[in-house]
Amino acid sequence: MTQAHERNGTALLEVKGLRVSVGETEILRGIDLTVRKGEVHAIMGPNGSGKSTLTNVLAGRPEYIVTEGQVLFEGKNILGLPPVGMDPETRAREGMFLAFQYPVELAGVRTWQFLKAAVDATREYRGLPQLKIREFDRLLEEKLELVEIAPELIKRSVNEGFSGGEKKRNEILQMLLLDPKLAMLDETDSGLDIDALRIVANGVNQFKGPSKAIVLVTHYQRILNYITPDFVHVLVDGRIVRSGGKELAEQLEEKGYDWVRESSDSPAAPPAAKVGA
């Protein structure tokens, strides 16, 4: 770890010894990760290594079973249902956002209405006054411009008939509207052409700031040319096998995942992942 990565922000997300199964199959086999305000973390790894499982578990997706470990968001336990933990909507309102790898289509639910309902629910929880339709539309217009989505699109059903790029930009739009503290972007870069990639990255960079944190899940180094990570973690077979600075991503690009697989026989205890655990 270099001096530049001295970590003095407040811990926003603390994942400790997290083990997760679906049915009988264990997918995450002991994850430790601490994300502080102001940081950008990239999580890289081959297909099927458990990246989406991790972000989905953190967001509270019901079908995953946590068998061990702890997750704190701003020091509060989130795992499990209330009163012990938080249900998915509470996590969201508290400021955890997940840009889905595969955004879901909602037949008959108009995008405008969906966005308004999400913003209303979130603002209400945060004790903010409800936006009048005009105020909301102004906010929406501004964010739409930023992600270069045509205003006609929000009259359509959520994600229905959207192109791949439109779906991903729609996720970024939602992130900007809901103004979370932690944004987890699950392969928001994949399948994007260079223009769309630039738009998405631009949106993320707008969002970035000292009070925000970003977890960027990707398996390409490409997006990291636009969004500079403070930390890179490599996830293989449900474990973080290596952590480092942004140079790790470049090494991975050069040498491929086999390189970390081979060199990860020693127990995964990378310094960055350890901090705060």
Place this chain on the structure above:
Amino acid sequence: MATQKVISRQTGVEDTQYKWGFEFDYESDVAPRGLNEDIVRLISSKKGEPEWMLEWRLKAFAHWNKLGNEEPTWANISHPPIDFQDIIYYAAPKSQKDGPKSLDEVDPEMLEAFAKLGIPLEEQKKLSGVAVDAIIDSVSVATTYQEMLLKAGVIFCSMSEAIKNHPDLVRKYLGSVVPYTDNFYATLNSAVFSDGSFCYVPPGVRCPIELMTYFRINELDTGQFERTLIIADEGSYVSYLEGCTAPMRKTHQLHAAVVELVTLDDAEIKYSTLQNWYPGDKEGKGGVYNFVTKRGIARGKNSKISWTQVETGSAITWKYPSVILQGDNSVGEFYSVALVNNYQQADTGTKMIHIGKNTKSTIVAKGISAGHAQNTYRGQVKIMPTADNAQNFTQCDSLLIGDQCGAHTVPYIEVRNSTARMGHEATTSKVNDDQLFYLQQRGISLEEANYMIINGFCRGIFKELPFEFAAEASQLMRVSLEGAVG
């Protein structure tokens, strides 16, 4: 959504899911229980009807007797046999015996009762541009906007008034679409119908406002048998809405209405229903038996009849709003949402009978089932040999909530002309976990997420409704599904 404008119907009844369940407190004029020729005569004389009307009723009654109290049994519904001698066939609020001549004469208590329901009888509190005919139990209590309509040449009044004031029109069209021999309940209705709405739109007139009839069963053990007749003369247009509620009763109430629509050349009728009769309690006790015959005939060329219904109430719903496409190039449409929860049963659908050339029908039926409820779509499309180039498109979608309920689709298709083009699509789905999680991840509660998805499922139908009704419809769905989702 919080921003939607909803016709609010506040009631004094707390802690119940059915928000329309209070009863009006007024004296009423009630016939003795049971049905015989004397009752038929009594109803006719109470209403001061002409001889021809009584004769028609008696013919219907004689026919009903021949049917031997045999209710139809082909529908996918079940209920204990109905004792037709244990029903009260006529009940009228006492103060309204002679019918009000104008709004000023409407009993203030009644006005208040309707205000409670959010039904705007007083014109200053009107829904913008909706004329209302309100029918309690068996009697029409007020028809608003009559003057304005008359200026446009539109007749909109209670059936009783129409029988007195427009006998020629009534005699010409009553029973012309649904003859008194049509089916068991239609026959019963023909004998004992007490009131209903009548509308005639003269040639070339576009009715300037939406017409609405509001039905309410109030009296205990009363049957409601209203009769509605709408005629759109050549080149005219009318949009008509009906809304229904009933108080909570432990026993079942029978509602057997008949609606007849007639369009002449180039005319159009758009008929929308929000049916929210009391559905019974969680265990299936009480609730309205809603056995209704609705049929339109697109008699003239280029004419159009469109049914839109949102059915959320009633213990049992049995109705098939249909269109006979007689005129060349005529169009029939049926857009339906039927929602059942707890122990409700619905067997509903439509019939499209193509007779004229180039006739076209569209059926979109959405069924939502929750709790232990059973929902059946039953639809018939018949292409007669004369109907060259007829077209039908049918889409039936079912949404299941929970795993105790059922959805059934029973299409009958009969094509007797080889030039017909038919399209059919059917889907059955559940509220999808991925969709729910996606909405929750955006801060939306699980319950709200369910409503959004269910509303989305119905969107194609709701958009066919006039604006006020669309907002009310989605509100109704929410109330009807309370406890079933989230």
